[in-house]
Amino acid sequence: MAATIKDVASKAKVSIATVSLVIHDNDRISPETKKKVLKVIKQLDYHPSKSARDLVSQKTGNIGFILTDDHFLRTEPFYTRIFLGTEFEARDSGFYILLTTVASDYSDNDPLPRFILDRSVDGVIIAGKVPHNLIDRIAKYKLPLIFVDYVLEGDEYPVVLIDNIQGGILATNHLIDYGHKNIAFIGGDIQHPSIYNRLMGYSRALENAGIKHNDKYIHTTSPYPDRQNGYGAAKVLFKKNKNITAVFACNDAMAIGAMHYLKDNGYHIPHDVSIIGFDDVEVDLMLDPPLTTIRVPKIDLGTEAFRLMMEVLKNKNTNRKKILVPVELIIRKSTKKL
Amino acid sequence: MAATIKDVASKAKVSIATVSLVIHDNDRISPETKKKVLKVIKQLDYHPSKSARDLVSQKTGNIGFILTDDHFLRTEPFYTRIFLGTEFEARDSGFYILLTTVASDYSDNDPLPRFILDRSVDGVIIAGKVPHNLIDRIAKYKLPLIFVDYVLEGDEYPVVLIDNIQGGILATNHLIDYGHKNIAFIGGDIQHPSIYNRLMGYSRALENAGIKHNDKYIHTTSPYPDRQNGYGAAKVLFKKNKNITAVFACNDAMAIGAMHYLKDNGYHIPHDVSIIGFDDVEVDLMLDPPLTTIRVPKIDLGTEAFRLMMEVLKNKNTNRKKILVPVELIIRKSTKKL
DNA sequence: TATTCTCAGTTAAACGTTTAACTTGTTTCC
DNA sequence: GGAAACAAGTTAAACGTTTAACTGAGAATA
Structure with a gap:
């Protein structure tokens, strides 16, 4: 012993x-x-002994990390990398991260994450979009709560976000710089704040360049921003509009789907159509051509979330903090001067 | 409160x-x-309260999960998925998984994973190859230890392994079935038991088919089985041997590297050269052509490891258990009948 | 009828820490 | 020279459970 x-x-x-x-x-x-x-x-x-310490100090040295199972099982390790960032940072502070996924169709009869009930976390980080009723239930436990890559409209929680507007501007400006004027936007559910803001960036960039906004070039009716819906969106857009020369997809998955559609239909990328994504997921480099995109520092999102949590835990400072993580334009081969 | x-x-x-x-x-x-x-x-x-329970019961309801940082940061989410499998299974049993990475060049001055020292785990799962001196140190703490996808030669720990020999046979037989005789093998460090066994499978399949084993077709001098070394290995092999018609790479990363080399040098896949990998990582489908490979059920490896841990925890049954997880041939477009 | 059993609980110790309050001996101060 | 301050500890309660050992009342047994 x-x-x-x-x-x-x-x-x-x-x-x-x-x-x-x-x-x-x-x-x-x-x-x-x-x-x-x-x-x-x-x-x-x-x-x-940690058990003994935890008991007497009424703290746990653990932070809960929640995301939906489909986010965690996604092919591209996006949220996994955010988790990693949190985990790395936590280790340096002597904290553990307890990870749990919840169903994306969480219902009020489903159990809450156990670590909330048995008091084995000092705070909870919520990554990506999760069901609202879950948030409501968690809120009742008065645990410090931090959001990453998602916010509830009008809520007062501290949050770490991607600078989506700036990213949208960066992406669109890049296409404009390359001489494009007929630029399509492919997005998933526009209710999602990230997608909404990327579209905002797109609009703002067009406006700044004095290019007329054309609603026909915008497709935001797909429920999920995945490869398949990217394919479908490209199909709809290109069937109707023959003069589109560039596409800004709200994420790489949709961009890849769009690329597939274009290739399947005889378009050459980037010769006929330039395409830019968002996220910079690992496969981008493996594509033919490699995808130009907006790099999101996923690890940083995770570390920032943890730091914010530490701050909240120290100061009990509940006034809303919002951290905007900057993004970066990565130019590869899928975009080309007109 | x-x-x-x-x-x-x-x-x-x-x-x-x-x-x-x-x-x-x-x-x-x-x-x-x-x-x-x-x-x-x-x-x-x-x-x-979990803290209180843990203290009085002298258990923690936590299992530690250790892998090296480079394994965790690998582009292909291989070990991440094993972790996921463990995590899912653990949740069902009311356990938490505490994840930690260690440096792949762990030295004896480096600290041990904290959860071992502060007694916050009931057992430890070690995934993938980790430094031997780390294992030796952990062993001193007499915690139940389970290995996944790696074993120490001659050690008595329970272990969950991929059926690598069978996989090697499956892959090689597939190429033989397609009429190939001059089949190259590309591997990383042959000391690694997985790679060694895949090569064993290769040899056995050739032998069974009555095909002469040609040492010139085998490249196992790369330190790591990554993309870059796959490229290099292909270069060495194809410069020397003009008559190779098929390649069995010890994993998908090396296969992808080899594909790149071949494409860069005017070979057409699968027309000129068939190529098969091992693992079935996500990008395989995105490749051109999609990669034929041996599918490894990563999630299953993780769940099996956790189950084994539960068994050990219950029975205190220390006699070595070895679970061999079966693999599956996935035929895509990178292999072709001769 | 006196004894033993069973039932349905209660009491109290234990797990391994932290920390407020106390103690005891020595300096410092006026 | 006596009070006050300080230094370097010790004592004991507390954290929230689990569980072995106990209790007291009524039922069964001889």
């Missing part, structure tokens, strides 16, 4: 309180005593 | 022991009392 504080105390001939104070580097303990105790601690390879 | 067992006890006018017994469905409690207590539990939304 592992050594306990008692073993250390008796071997060092001091009280357990003294051992505890030594561990916490309290200056009420003389240097000699401290040295003696530390020696015994090393000898016995003593490490305080 | 959340309700405690005391709150329940006083509101239900029973002792806390009674509440505890009700929770554990002990039949020493009369149906009426049980009903009464359960009602109060529901009213107060009471859930036992």
